[in-house]
Structures are given as C-alpha cells and as structure tokens.
Amino acid sequence: MTDDCLFCSIVAGDIPADVVAENGQAIAFRDISPQAPTHVLVIPRVHQPDIGSLVEADPAAATGVLTLAREVADEAGGSYRLVFNTGADAHQTVFHCHAHVLAGRSLGWPPG
Template sequence: MSDCLFCKILDGEVPSDEVASNDHAYAFRDVSPQAPTHVLVIPRRHEPDVGSLVEADPDAAVAVLGLAKQVADEVGGSYRLVFNTGADAHQSVFHCHAHVLAGRSLGWPPG
C-alpha cells in the first residue's frame, strides 16, 4: 500500500535499522523503544493485523513468528511478544507487526 509506513520501509523508501529477515518477514528496531530490546517483526505481505495475515497467508504468519523467536533467542532470557490489533488496542500502523520486547523485567499487567 502506498501510504503504509511499513510497506515504505520494506520498499526502502523509509530507512530502518534491520535486525534480521527471511523470505516472508523483516525485523527492525523500533524508533521509540519501550524496552532495551524492542524489535518490530513485519510480514513482507501487507495485511492489517495478525488475524488477517493468518487467514490470507499462513506461511507468512509462521515466518513472522519464527523470525520473532530468532530475534528473541539472540537477545537471550525472557521476552514478550505482542500483536496489537485495532485502534482500541493502540495499533498505530495498520500493517501486521509483532513487538519483541526484552532486556529488562517486563511487569504484569503491561503498562
């Protein structure tokens, strides 16, 4: 989509700090980190949220999860994987993305 920030990152129109990638997904550092490690993992296919991605392209959904695990494994220790879905859940970019958060104690409930 031409107005999607994450599509522009995938197309190279907007710079990002790449962490990892595979055929179906791309991981990069969040520009406003909420933890010492805060990486976004996005599918190369534009889908608005994780549920839509699972329905449209299950292989891409698995690739996103696999890349998120790879990123978390490289950090080591505990991590949180978050998919915000919808405006009321504070999703601000409507291109499916996972937040990999690690590097500090992550209290509950998340705040």
C-alpha cells in the first residue's frame, strides 16, 4: 500500500467508492466519470503501478483482477471491452494497476 495512492486509499476503506464486486485479490467499483453505461474499474488489493508489474510481482493478484473483471462484464451482459492503460502517454492517470470494464453500448473500433 502506498500512502499517497488514491486506489490504495479505496482498498483501505479510507475513501468511499461505489463497490459492485470484490474477491480476495481485487475490488471493482463504478468509475466517477463513466464513458459507457457500464464503466467499472477493477483494481488489485496490492499496489503495483501497471498490469505488467502486477503480473511479475503477484500473478495470483493479476488473475484475481481478470477473474473479477469477467464477473463484472458478465453481469453487464453482452459484449464488453477490457482496457489497461499503462503509462502517461496511454493516459494512465492513477498509477495503481486498474482495468476499465466498458459495456452497455456499441464501443466501435478504433477506440478513442
């Protein structure tokens, strides 16, 4: 856990979030600025800056994130997109690994 990390504070319960699901490795909560009817963030309980770092440091936590993301997507029904932004140039703004689960509308390609 990192003291100045927003998502670590959510994991610790110090900052409220609209939690929709959780497991032993991860927490899923609604994005405060949704880009689709379903826009949920799935974060590991352990702090790692991105998905590559998480896989190297804690493969079980990475699996927990992916498993929970799939459960959230299944609840949304139909098709979904799973996005991991990695690095500032990819518009990652919180440097605690997180997946965006987007669903509920046609998402088109290419994104953005």
